[in-house]
Amino acid sequence: MSEKDKSFEELMEELETLVSKLEGDDLKLDDAIKQNERALQLIHLCRDRLDSARQKIDKLVRTADGDFEQQTMD
Amino acid sequence: MAQSPELNNTLSVSQITGHIQHTLEKGFASVWVKGEISNLTRHSSGHWYFSLKDSGAQLGSVMFKRQNESVRFEPAHGMEITAHGRISVYPPQGRYQLVVDQMLPAGQGDLHLAFENLKKKLHSEGLFDPTHKQKLPAYPAKIGIVTSPTGAAIRDMINILSRRFPLAELVLFPVKVQGEGAATEIANAIEAFNRMNECQVLLVGRGGGSLEDLWAFNEEIVARAIAHSIIPIVSAVGHETDTTISDFVADHRAPTPSAAAELVVPDHVELIRWFGQVEQSLQSNMRSRIDKYGQRLDSISRSYALKRSELMIEQFYQKLDHLEDTSLRSTQEKISRLTARLDNLSVSIEALNPLAILDKGYSVLSGAQGELIRSIEQISDGTEVHMRLRDGEISSIASAVKKKKNKVTLTRGSF
Numbered sequence: 001m002s003e004k005d006k007s008f009e010e011l012m013e014e015l016e017t018l019v020s021k022l023e024g025d026d027l028k029l030d031d032a033i034k035q036n037e038r039a040l041q042l043i044h045l046c047r048d049r050l051d052s053a054r055q056k057i058d059k060l061v062r063t064a065d066g067d068f069e070q071q072t073m074d
Numbered sequence: 075m076a077q078s079p080e081l082n083n084t085l086s087v088s089q090i091t092g093h094i095q096h097t098l099e100k101g102f103a104s105v106w107v108k109g110e111i112s113n114l115t116r117h118s119s120g121h122w123y124f125s126l127k128d129s130g131a132q133l134g135s136v137m138f139k140r141q142n143e144s145v146r147f148e149p150a151h152g153m154e155i156t157a158h159g160r161i162s163v164y165p166p167q168g169r170y171q172l173v174v175d176q177m178l179p180a181g182q183g184d185l186h187l188a189f190e191n192l193k194k195k196l197h198s199e200g201l202f203d204p205t206h207k208q209k210l211p212a213y214p215a216k217i218g219i220v221t222s223p224t225g226a227a228i229r230d231m232i233n234i235l236s237r238r239f240p241l242a243e244l245v246l247f248p249v250k251v252q253g254e255g256a257a258t259e260i261a262n263a264i265e266a267f268n269r270m271n272e273c274q275v276l277l278v279g280r281g282g283g284s285l286e287d288l289w290a291f292n293e294e295i296v297a298r299a300i301a302h303s304i305i306p307i308v309s310a311v312g313h314e315t316d317t318t319i320s321d322f323v324a325d326h327r328a329p330t331p332s333a334a335a336e337l338v339v340p341d342h343v344e345l346i347r348w349f350g351q352v353e354q355s356l357q358s359n360m361r362s363r364i365d366k367y368g369q370r371l372d373s374i375s376r377s378y379a380l381k382r383s384e385l386m387i388e389q390f391y392q393k394l395d396h397l398e399d400t401s402l403r404s405t406q407e408k409i410s411r412l413t414a415r416l417d418n419l420s421v422s423i424e425a426l427n428p429l430a431i432l433d434k435g436y437s438v439l440s441g442a443q444g445e446l447i448r449s450i451e452q453i454s455d456g457t458e459v460h461m462r463l464r465d466g467e468i469s470s471i472a473s474a475v476k477k478k479k480n481k482v483t484l485t486r487g488s489f
Contacts, residue, residue: 008241009213009274019352022359029367036360043349050342053240057232059223060247060266068266070245 008049015042088165095163098170102161106187107133107172108180111153122149126157126172134171135159141175149177156183182285189292192319196294201301201323208306208325210338211274216243217338218273218305220263223248227281227310227331234332239339245273250290251280257293264299264307276303277334278320279310291318300324310334432464450477 120139
């Protein structure tokens with residue numbers, strides 16, 4: 001799954017897991033460096049997402065067959 | 075048959091009144107009573123005195139100041155009400171009365187009873203069970219909203235959700251939130267969101283209103299739709315003080331629609347601030363980690379283990395030097411020893427050289443065939459002999475050959 005397909009929640013979960021791992025002591029230096037890099041990358045990604053977010057608002061509308069479909073508002 | 079008084083079973087008036095008081099007050103400690111108000115007196119103390127009556131009976135009632143201050147309507151003579159309270163017995167007058175703590179107009183009173191009954195029923199079915207409550211997602215990508223498309227509630231929710239967490243997509247399901255069919259629409263909307271199953275959380279609610287206005291959220295069909303939802307639901311009905319059945323069944327209850335919006339999303343400003351903090355702590359964490367390894371490297375490089383190998387190398391060098399010296403010295407000694415021996419030998423050889431004897435003035439005598447003449451026995455008169463001197467030869471004929479009487483001992487051992 002590419003980074004773009006991941007939800008904000010998935011990215012945040014990964015970040016939170018990494019941070020708590022990095023706060024512990026039992027980590028090899030090479031791993032720590034790699035995970036630190038990844039954590040910074042995740043922060044960057046999440047920040048970008050938040051910065052560029054514009055709320056999308058849909059409305060559910062009943063269709064002829066009795067089901068619903070989403071229509072984007074404004 | 076009339077009984078005669080028995081001493082043991084006869085009660086005083088106070089005693090029997092005490093029993094009646096105990097029985098009534100215990101048996102009717104919390105009751106709802108429906109009736110019509112009559113003879114209402116508002117005393118200067120603030121207490122209300124009145125009777126509740128219907129076609130067959132009446133019940134003296136009192137509502138003290140502290141309780142009647144929260145009554146939101148104006149009770150009047152002839153008004154149908156539903157009252158809640160307890161029966162109290164007043165022994166000095168042998169009277170009992172209803173001490174009212176809550177009073178509702180009859181219609182509302184019915185709703186209230188319906189509310190209490192449904193609450194009891196759903197509670198006993200376990201619909202309010204805390205173990206059924208679902209956790210809210212930390213960062214919902216899509217939020218479903220079931221409420222009226224007009225009104226303050228939807229505006230407030232959209233405003234707050236946009237300000238706090240614009241990343242979340244909102245899906246509105248416009249429904250009637252009061253009046254005929256509202257409950258069914260709300261329940262259907264919740265079910266539709268569950269069929270769609272795209273939202274991670276649902277906000278279900280409306281703004282404030284009267285008990286009747288909020289009634290849809292007290293309907294069983296709504297309560298059951300909320301209970302069956304696999305998507306976590308936040309109930310947000312009315313103001314802080316309003317409580318509905320939906321609030322009890324929902325996974326989370328928010329006092330207002332605005333509060334519900336704040337509950338379901340994080341504030342992105344705080345998130346971004348958190349990112350900054352994490353970045354800093356990660357950096358300082360890495361620095362201290364690297365420092366720690368550096369210190370470990372330093373201490374290892376100073377350690378005995380490494381020092382020891384250095385020492386060993388030095389020792390090898392010393393040993394090599396020593397070996398080199400020794401071998402050099404012993405070789406030289408050998409050479410000088412050999413040289414000395416050679417010198418000795420050459421002296422000896424010099425000494426043994428027969429020609430060297432000639433140098434000293436001796437001569438060597440040999441026969442005609444060149445054989446060395448060592449004994450007189452080899453010669454007689456007339457024998458040809460040759461004498462060799464240091465610097466020439468003489469050939470002559472022997473004469474007057476005489477043998478020594480004594481055995482010659484003068485000659486050297488080998489002669």
